[in-house]
Amino acid sequence: MIDVLIAGGGYVGLSLAVSLKKAAPHLDVMVVDAAPEGVWTKDERASAVAAAAERMLDVLGVWQAIAPEAEPILRMVITDSKTADPVRPVFLTFEGGGEDNGGDGRPFAHMVPNTALVGALRRACDELGVSIRQSTVVELFKSGDHSVAVTLAGGETIEARLLVACDGVRSRLREAAGIKAVEFDYGQSGIVTTVEHERPHGGTAEEHFLPAGPFATLPLKNNRSSLVWTESTYDAERLVKEDDFIFEEELERRFGHKLGRLKVVGGRRAFPLGLTLARDFVAPRFALAGDAAHGIHPISGQGLNLGFKDVAALAETIVEADRLGLDIGSLAVLERYQTWRRFDTFRMGVTTDVLNRLFSNDIMPVRVVRDLGLGLVDRLPSLKKFFIRQAAGTPGRTDPRLLAGEPI
Template sequence: MARKKSVPDMFDVVIAGGGYVGLSLAVALKQGDAGLTCAVVDPKPMEDLHKDPRASAIAAAASRMLSQLGIWQKIAGEAQPINEMIVTDSKLRDAVRPVFLTFGGEATEGEPFAHMMPNGVMMPALYKAAKALGVSFFAPGTAETFRTHPDHVELVLEDETLLKSRLLVAADGVRSRLRDLAGIRTVNWDYGQSGIVTTVKHERPHNGRAEEHFLPAGPFAILPLPGNRSSLVWTEKTADADRLVRSDDFTFELELERRFGHHLGTLELDGPRRAYPLGLKLARDFVKPRFALIGDAAHGIHPIAGQGLNLGFKDVAALAEVLVDARRLGQDLGGFDVLERYQRWRRFDTFQMGVVTDVLNRLFSNDNDVLRAMRDFGLGIVDRMPGLKTQFIKEAAGFAGPVPKLLSGEPI
């Protein structure tokens, strides 16, 4: 066996995963303490980040964090504010889809509760900021295995490069290899659904309105993008989703129109279509000695509430605050007592959101007339209670519960 290549420096933090969550953690740590040494490992070339055709919903709290990190100011011109949201509940064959619930789009006066942001805009901005702050990158680079020692952890990459750090953070997605290697068990089940993600152009303007149509197979979300364009998150049974993704454009667009409707005029596909299996996966532990999970590695939830990415940003803000505070106090960044503070902060909130999305999906993704009548009655009641709607908007905006400083727009 070839001898492992060793990187001479001992990093304070090594982050496995260069997506939104991993990159934003690297930026937050370096801005919180410029002397902290940080590295990011990712199997994809960082230079290809601009090629991601998808878009993401960024809650108001997350945009405050990105503003504090100096990112939002550079990309805000590419964001689409969500000014309004409507919720319908019907069968696919119904000629009319009555609106049961409407939300105004402001978390606070003049601040939309969310924006839609193209991935190909935000990811490169995060990468450039991290590079400018002195974050080291090993990309492409695949984390192969790691070993924990009393005072550090060793991460071995696929090319046998050896990285040493005080703390290893796994931000490597819902199928996290490092989580499994750490022996962290998960609560998980498969919904038998897949989410089709694509982008469409339409003839008429959306005026910043988001729509969530609850259909028997699952939610069909229309999320506004800049211009006369929208991002779709279309839930179907897995077999049907695979069939639709493999179908020709004519068949796909025909099925799309049945769900989308004609209120925005003629539709045209404006990007690739992909299907992603949906399930619930919650890590039983978020930390081990010298090891922490963030983002989808810690929690994979149903997109019905649009909170998956924003849960990851909450992880970033909480972990960055805990680590920077610990460093100022001269504490060991990888010590279990330090990491346990992060776990206490984030685990309950995550499990709570996982349960909420699971219940919502089971309640709405069916064709039971009795359940439909009950849930539509409930939606109507909520629509008539401004105080409860305000609380829902606060939750969607990311301001519910103990909020880390970055999510309030404050420096660490």
């Protein structure tokens, strides 16, 4: 019997495994990943890693390997306009470094290629002795008061003191454990791609609120930007199937010409957008983390960082229980993790839902009110400071230690 079985080999599952083995090397931790071997090396996407998550990765010993490929976000610009407007007035700007982010001078976020992030975590797993098995959990059942048993695709049965589901927003294990979720489809999809431009971006990220949804440009190295382009699901699916000329024409209408000529240099895919919030994060010998527990709109760029917060809280819960000689899979222990994370996740889910509904329309009275609100925030330093701290994930006194850059 092993101590912790983690289903899902993305950034959440891998960082949880590394966090546990770093703090408690005696724990037997295994990751089961359904993805084909090496598929992560073909992921062309990039993710925004907030300052708090960077501190956590630094403590885990993986940020040093990631840093050469990470591009700091030094400034955030927010506009609100129609697609055809010749001028897009800037309503709100955030500067991305300094005391507001935790006092250590870090930018409030970095853009990190997913291959660099997952690659560094997988190497850390290898070095720490975490077993990564390429398989799928096909059956989940209780086998006693002190363990949970799963059957893998090949027929092998594994017993563990705790099973953690990190298997994505459509988690099969969440359903198998009988945990219900609130689910809502926005009728939108996010087109994700990478573009190259003639002029440097200067570390500036921009979010343009357009009638169909937000259009975000996020800085990468070598005069490139990662795009998250929200459209109705019908239009998004149509656009990704168009030829390069039409796609780039539509792209330029939204991106503009301030960085010169654009060229799409990555593949393009459309991902359906919705809101998913698990009603419970835990059950006896079972916990949800990352997208299996919550899927939110990318309007705030906080999806990945919510997952890292889950990791920090769950790892601290497990390790401290183990040090006290408690049963790490008992519901009494896991309730601490649920209390820690459920309200914050619900709050972020509601916030992104309201923001998406408020900004993904072209109703004139609504536009006037939201633009006044953006302008007001821009003129109130204390309110701007609050939003910067939220974007950076600046930890409070009761937050997990990893997010403050402290080992468990």
